Amino acid sequence: DIQMTQSPSSLSASIGDRVTITCRASQSISTFLNWYQQKPGKAPRFLIYEASILQSGVPSRFSGSGSGTDFALTISSLHPEDFATYYCQQSYSTPTFGPGTKVDIK
Amino acid sequence: VQLQESGPGLVKPSQTLSLTCAVSGGSIRSGGYYWSWIRQHPGKGLEWVGYCDYSGSTYNPALKSRVTMSVDTSKNQFSLKLTSVTAADTAVYYCAAYNFGSGSSPDWFDPWGQGTLVTVSS
Numbered sequence: 001d002i003q004m005t006q007s008p009s010s011l012s013a014s015i016g017d018r019v020t021i022t023c024r025a026s027q028s029i030s031t032f033l034n035w036y037q038q039k040p041g042k043a044p045r046f047l048i049y050e051a052s053i054l055q056s057g058v059p060s061r062f063s064g065s066g067s068g069t070d071f072a073l074t075i076s077s078l079h080p081e082d083f084a085t086y087y088c089q090q091s092y093s094t095p096t097f098g099p100g101t102k103v104d105i106k
Numbered sequence: 107v108q109l110q111e112s113g114p115g116l117v118k119p120s121q122t123l124s125l126t127c128a129v130s131g132g133s134i135r136s137g138g139y140y141w142s143w144i145r146q147h148p149g150k151g152l153e154w155v156g157y158c159d160y161s162g163s164t165y166n167p168a169l170k171s172r173v174t175m176s177v178d179t180s181k182n183q184f185s186l187k188l189t190s191v192t193a194a195d196t197a198v199y200y201c202a203a204y205n206f207g208s209g210s211s212p213d214w215f216d217p218w219g220q221g222t223l224v225t226v227s228s
Binding site for chain 2: 001024032034036042044045046049055087089091094095096097098099100
């Protein structure tokens, strides 16, 4: 199995802050990396696929980057609705998720 | 495509957990998806359980000995059975479509069902 790690596990930020979450794979996965947002009591929402392509309807303040083993999700300016937990997921082999990064209000 | 899970919310230890996911807004036979189950232990992250289509299934190695998934094309739904459950199987279970996008292999999970909490307790 390909193991996924994320850092930080949690962060506190303010409205308008630029936030970057990193995701690392235990082996190269090219750009087979997706990002999801989950709010309490809700199913995950699909945000970004193939490392950097925004799903339709996702605000442009979200962006993804990376290839190989190291990836990042950036929110350029935090909005109130962005406080949530974010997960990465690799699809290079049988799917695995990162442990999540919780973004909460400072 | 929309997905909706159903099944018992309480299962006794050592028994079998059985869930169904109804697919609406499209045919389960239309292709382009692997039909998947993902679970989330309380307060924890996401764990892929497995996926299936009409030709077969693939399971998480950690659960493989206890999991069976199947597709019922006549009812446009797919199902999960997890045998010999323990308290460690208590989780929110999501069904999701593992989407091929424009590629030749599955890539992302979308859409998801709303999730259903299954508690294992006597």
